[in-house]
Amino acid sequence: MKLLSSLFGYLKWHYGKALITTFTFWKNILFFLFNFFSIKSLVGNFFAPWKRLADTYPKGFNLKVYFFTFIVNTIMRIFGMFMRSIVIIVGLIVCSIVIILLPISLILWLALPIITAWLIVYGLILIIFS
Amino acid sequence: MDINKFLKQSSLYDVLSVESLYSEDFRKKLSLISKIIIFAVGFAILFFYATQNSQKYIGYKHFFDSYSLVSRGVGLIMFNVGVYLWSQLTNFYLSTTYYFEKITKNKYSKNDIYTFSAGRILYAGRKTDILHGFFYSKIGKMILIRLGINQKDAKAFIFSQKTISKELVPKSEDEVLKVKDIAKYLYSTKSEFAKFLNNKGITDKELFGAMEWVIYETETNEYNVQWWRPEALARKKSLASDWSFGQTFLLDKYSRNIINDAEVSSEAISFSNRDSEISQIENALSKSMEANAMLVGEPGQEKMQVVWSLCRNIKNKNTASALQNKKPILLLANAIVSACKDKNTLENQISKIFNEVIRAGNIVLIIDNFTELLKHAESLGSDFVNLISPFLSSSSIQVLALANTSDFHQYLETNKSLMNSFETILVRPLNNAEITQVIYASALGSEQKYKIFFTYPAIAELANSASYYFSGGVSSDKAIDLLNEIAPWAKRNGKEIIGKDEVLEYIEQKTNIPTSGKMSAKEKDKLLNLESSISKRVVGQKDAVQAVSNALKRARTGTRNPNKPIGSFLFLGPTGVGKTETAKALAYTFFGSEDNMMRLDMSEYQTDDAMEKLIGSFASGKPGVFSSMIRDKQYGVVLLDEFEKTSKDVLNLFLQILDEGFFSDMSGERVNTRNIIFIATSNAGAETIFKMVNEGKNPKDAQDEIIAEIVSKGLFKPELINRFDSTIIFKPLENSDLQQIAKIMLKKLSGRMTEKGLSLDITDSLVDYVVKNGSNKAFGARPMNRFIQDSIEGNIANLILEGKAISGKKISFLISNNILSSKVS
Numbered sequence: 038m039k040l041l042s043s044l045f046g047y048l049k050w051h052y053g054k055a056l057i058t059t060f061t062f063w064k065n066i067l068f069f070l071f072n073f074f075s076i077k078s079l080v081g082n083f084f085a086p087w088k089r090l091a092d093t094y095p096k097g098f099n100l101k102v103y104f105f106t107f108i109v110n111t112i113m114r115i116f117g118m119f120m121r122s123i124v125i126i127v128g129l130i131v132c133s134i135v136i137i138l139l140p141i142s143l144i145l146w147l148a149l150p151i152i153t154a155w156l157i158v159y160g161l162i163l164i165i166f167s
Numbered sequence: 168m169d170i171n172k173f174l175k176q177s178s179l180y181d182v183l184s185v186e187s188l189y190s191e192d193f194r195k196k197l198s199l200i201s202k203i204i205i206f207a208v209g210f211a212i213l214f215f216y217a218t219q220n221s222q223k224y225i226g227y228k229h230f231f232d233s234y235s236l237v238s239r240g241v242g243l244i245m246f247n248v249g250v251y252l253w254s255q256l257t258n259f260y261l262s263t264t265y266y267f268e269k270i271t272k273n274k275y276s277k278n279d280i281y282t283f284s285a286g287r288i289l290y291a292g293r294k295t296d297i298l299h300g301f302f303y304s305k306i307g308k309m310i311l312i313r314l315g316i317n318q319k320d321a322k323a324f325i326f327s328q329k330t331i332s333k334e335l336v337p338k339s340e341d342e343v344l345k346v347k348d349i350a351k352y353l354y355s356t357k358s359e360f361a362k363f364l365n366n367k368g369i370t371d372k373e374l375f376g377a378m379e380w381v382i383y384e385t386e387t388n389e390y391n392v393q394w395w396r397p398e399a400l401a402r403k404k405s406l407a408s409d410w411s412f413g414q415t416f417l418l419d420k421y422s423r424n425i426i427n428d429a430e431v432s433s434e435a436i437s438f439s440n441r442d443s444e445i446s447q448i449e450n451a452l453s454k455s456m457e458a459n460a461m462l463v464g465e466p467g468q469e470k471m472q473v474v475w476s477l478c479r480n481i482k483n484k485n486t487a488s489a490l491q492n493k494k495p496i497l498l499l500a501n502a503i504v505s506a507c508k509d510k511n512t513l514e515n516q517i518s519k520i521f522n523e524v525i526r527a528g529n530i531v532l533i534i535d536n537f538t539e540l541l542k543h544a545e546s547l548g549s550d551f552v553n554l555i556s557p558f559l560s561s562s563s564i565q566v567l568a569l570a571n572t573s574d575f576h577q578y579l580e581t582n583k584s585l586m587n588s589f590e591t592i593l594v595r596p597l598n599n600a601e602i603t604q605v606i607y608a609s610a611l612g613s614e615q616k617y618k619i620f621f622t623y624p625a626i627a628e629l630a631n632s633a634s635y636y637f638s639g640g641v642s643s644d645k646a647i648d649l650l651n652e653i654a655p656w657a658k659r660n661g662k663e664i665i666g667k668d669e670v671l672e673y674i675e676q677k678t679n680i681p682t683s684g685k686m687s688a689k690e691k692d693k694l695l696n697l698e699s700s701i702s703k704r705v706v707g708q709k710d711a712v713q714a715v716s717n718a719l720k721r722a723r724t725g726t727r728n729p730n731k732p733i734g735s736f737l738f739l740g741p742t743g744v745g746k747t748e749t750a751k752a753l754a755y756t757f758f759g760s761e762d763n764m765m766r767l768d769m770s771e772y773q774t775d776d777a778m779e780k781l782i783g784s785f786a787s788g789k790p791g792v793f794s795s796m797i798r799d800k801q802y803g804v805v806l807l808d809e810f811e812k813t814s815k816d817v818l819n820l821f822l823q824i825l826d827e828g829f830f831s832d833m834s835g836e837r838v839n840t841r842n843i844i845f846i847a848t849s850n851a852g853a854e855t856i857f858k859m860v861n862e863g864k865n866p867k868d869a870q871d872e873i874i875a876e877i878v879s880k881g882l883f884k885p886e887l888i889n890r891f892d893s894t895i896i897f898k899p900l901e902n903s904d905l906q907q908i909a910k911i912m913l914k915k916l917s918g919r920m921t922e923k924g925l926s927l928d929i930t931d932s933l934v935d936y937v938v939k940n941g942s943n944k945a946f947g948a949r950p951m952n953r954f955i956q957d958s959i960e961g962n963i964a965n966l967i968l969e970g971k972a973i974s975g976k977k978i979s980f981l982i983s984n985n986i987l988s989s990k991v992s
Contacts (some may be wrong), residue, residue, distance in 0.1 A: 066400070
């Protein structure tokens with residue numbers, strides 16, 4: 038009796054509260070990946086020079102120095118954009134996979150009690166009747 | 168409402184039901200066994216397929232085939248995968264439904280009716296009653312173990328208790344019923360339970376403390392299991408978090424990334440006793456301009472503990488938006504001080520560091536020991552404040568400077584332009600209960616490291632003793648230091664369970680201060696005979712000796728007020744009646760040596776600079792005589808000779824010392840005087856005492872009259888006299904007392920002579936001679952020692968020099984017409 042009532046209690050949780058928890062879980066993972074790949078920060082500073090390694094422009098008018106500073110800073114910006122693009126793209130791909138995995142994981146979650154029961158029962162049948 | 172009905176009202180009932188069917192230990196074992204079977208059988212099947220074409224193993228193949236072992240093996244694997252999945256699902260079920268009591272963010276819903284931990288107790292007692300539930304539940308058992316109660320005693324007690332049928336559930340002050348409510352209910356309504364605890368020396372406070380610690384431990388374990396929590400995920404280091412920010416090459420040389428500190432990485436739940444300071448820092452660092460804060464506190468780790476908590480919040484992404492994704496860097500002032508030895512280098516490096524911080528854009532600069540840096544710069548002739556002011560007022564920098572309280576008052580507070588750039592935040596000293604909470608996590612760490620066990624009363628005593636027996640410094644630091652010292656000590660001494668007694672024993676060994684933990688038979692004997700022991704040296708002052716003895720007995724048996732000195736006495740009376748001797752006798756008898764008496768001649772402290780001499784000078788940084796004396800020797804007798812002669816400021820200082828058991832020295836650091844006996848002596852009222860004796864009155868009976876006279880003369884304020892535990896009148900010595908003193912002194916001389924093989928014949932006439940010539944009305948017995956030295960010892964010295972007094976001889980003195988003559992036989 039106690040076994041049955043606790044099984045019923047579990048199933049109530051599995052197909053009720055736990056489904057909401059799965060969404061929270063999925064949301065947390067997405068948040069983590071977004072944070073892990075620093076996507077917000079990289080997009081916000083997309084055009085910034087690589088690790089802010091930029092020269093300051095001279096105060097007086099010196100075309101040569103001005104030109105070289107411009108070239109160096111542009112290279113640093115392009116390099117920064119390139120590196121950031123790679124991380125942003127990889128991050129977005131991983132996030133997309135996680136988004137796509139949500140319905141699959143939901144289906145898996147819904148089937149999990151049946152799969153578990155089937156594994157135990159079918160396993161026992163194989164052990165006894167083979 | 169009875170327990171069963173109450174339990175079933177909550178959705179947690181199903182969870183508790185599952186937990187009772189499959190306990191945590193059972194699930195752990197099941198998971199492990201199923202994993203082993205999966206791997207073992209899987210390996211066997213792989214081995215079968217790998218070798219099926221080999222002739223060498225043909226015998227095994229037949230064996231496998233005849234019993235269908237492969238398909239049975241697959242069945243076994245499937246069955247165990249199912250079992251493993253089932254135990255993992257149950258774990259997840261229990262874990263996600265677990266509600267925390269200590270973490271405010273994970274709030275209860277009113278519908279839960281009770282907390283998980285409270286539910287566990289009620290569930291265990293659903294067929295009996297709450298008391299039985301408490302003793303049978305895992306959490307209840309853990310609380311009892313933490314209280315130092317062994318399982319055998321607990322079982323014996325609970326078996327003797329009758330079950331109450333249909334017991335009603337206690338009411339809660341909160342929305343849901345908590346373990347705290349159950350513990351309170353049991354202690355207040357089950358007198359047998361309270362008696363059981365009290366007999367073991369456990370108070371209600373300790374019961375609630377142990378309960379809090381057990382819940383903390385359980386929830387920390389549960390907290391660490393839940394890796395999917397946002398803050399747990401946020402702790403993982405980001406891949407490219409610093410790509411958008413500048414590099415800080417120079418700053419890296421003089422600093423460290425505080426996020427990597429073990430205290431920040433620790434997964435232990437921290438108590439919220441620093442929330443106020445952290446919130447103030449967050450507010451200060453969130454300002455659009457001059458976002459700088461100065462954290463001021465006692466020297467030690469307390470300021471750093473606040474910083475670590477702040478950094479942990481930053482790491483967990485649980486902080487103000489202005490601090491999100493920031494990198495807290497600890498600039499080590501000492502490293503700069505040792506590297507920059509001239510003004511130009513220092514100014515250059517400081518400017519570059521601040522520029523790097525601004526350029527990086529994601530750094531919160533934490534400057535450890537800010538005053539050290541300031542003082543060093545000033546010593547090199549640099550205007551440090553002007554140098555950093557433009558940076559501090561910038562909108563693109565956040566600085567958190569740390570400073571010691573004394574340094575802050577001495578160097579920083581007065582510097583208006585500097586203080587305009589900083590918001591001052593004071594670190595509040597923690598009380599004993601909070602210090603106990605701080606050391607919960609450290610104690611659990613020590614237990615794992617040294618394979619020992621701390622009871623709750625032990626860690627509560629550690630927190631208490633840290634401030635009680637060790638003066639100076641921050642109490643929580645001292646408590647953690649004590650904890651770190653006591654664990655290896657216990658291990659060395661073969662003690663696996665550390666209770667309150669072990670803590671007190673260790674403190675006694677460390678400080679030589681007898682704690683009230685264990686009193687040896689010898690010490691008990693010493694206390695019981697204290698009065699007679701002191702009376703052997705102090706003659707004719709029965710009342711004084713009795714008062715002092717009683718105070719000490721109170722102190723050692725733990726019945727005294729712990730927030731005051733052990734005892735404080737004002738000895739009033741003429742010179743040479745035994746006031747100083749009583750203090751010496753006390754130090755010798757109780758504290759083991761006269762060296763444990765510290766003497767201050769208060770007539771030396773009557774000028775305006777008296778306070779500076781005693782507690783130190785703020786301006787010159789010189790330590791005080793009194794504060795240093797107490798710091799060096801925290802346990803003993805302090806004799807304040809000629810107390811009435813000191814200045815009014817000093818008398819006011821003693822008003823506080825006698826009342827609260829501590830004072831603050833020149834740097835604002837607390838000095839503990841709670842293990843000291845203060846004896847103040849004064850000749851005030853001596854004339855009145857003489858007058859009374861002459862009139863045949865006992866001065867003790869006219870104590871109020873004498874005190875009133877002293878107050879009316881303005882020598883002491885009435886509130887000061889009232890602060891003393893007792894004011895004792897020393898009466899002038901009578902002739903019989905003087906004779907006894909003379910005998911004691913002559914016996915002392917005789918003892919010294921025995922060491923040289925000589926003996927002294929102490930006759931009544933010799934005693935009378937000493938009394939007659941060695942004492943007078945004004946100075947009592949004070950001149951007696953000098954007189955014995957000059958006349959008798961001088962005579963003996965001559966006899967030794969003349970070769971008459973040699974080893975084995977006896978020296979006698981004859982007195983005729985008050986003239987002394989010696990005889991050697």
